[in-house]
Amino acid sequence: MTKPPHYWKKAKNYLSSKDKVMKNLIKRYDDATLSTRKDVFYSLCKSIIGQQISVAAANSVYKKFNTACKGKITPQSVKKLGITKLKKCGLSKQKAKGIKELSIKFINKSFDPSLIKKMNDEEAIEYLSTLRQIGRWSAEMILLFTFNRSNIWPVQDIGLLRAISNNYNKKYLPPMSFVKKLSKIYSPYCSVATWYLWRSIDDEPIQY
DSSP states (O other): OOOOOTTHHHHHHHHHHHOHHHHHHHHHTTTOOOOOOOOHHHHHHHHHHHTTSOHHHHHHHHHHHHHHTTTOOOHHHHHTSOHHHHHHTTOOHHHHHHHHHHHHHHHTTSSOGGGGGGSOHHHHHHHHTTSTTOOHHHHHHHHHHTSOOSOOOOTTOHHHHHHHHHHTTOOSSOOHHHHHHHHHHHTTOHHHHHHHHHHTTOSSOOOO
């Protein structure tokens, strides 16, 4: 883990001045911050594992996957695993193929994560989405958690939408017009707002 993003303190002050709900959340959950492992491959694997299953189920699959990789989740360790072995970890056939293909693309450098640093958010999402099993939501999680981009607003994330409903007394699902309105209020620190909204529905800080 690393230090908080360089913009974190400035973002907290900015969001607190813009929105009363966010000001209260920032005061309530001041025990942790967004952090990153700076390991794109690891984070992509975790993102694929966590797709469309509960947090508890994802944690169970991850533990088996980590054991299969002998505690070192790298392109090399994953490439050695067959699809059958990956499926025994609890991965679906499609997720197993996605993770396997990911390891190969990292090894042969047909996918180069270093290029992302030079891209804007939309360009980076498009590039990440060329990977099997990586759609917009997964790409946004990588930009938020691994690259610590400051203005990611993952409107497809069910947890975020639930947190908005809870904190702003909106029906579930909240109207998309309201979700977009919030993004304008939070910008250019939507990532920080997202992190605090997630904290309001989950005691454990989320990490990919």
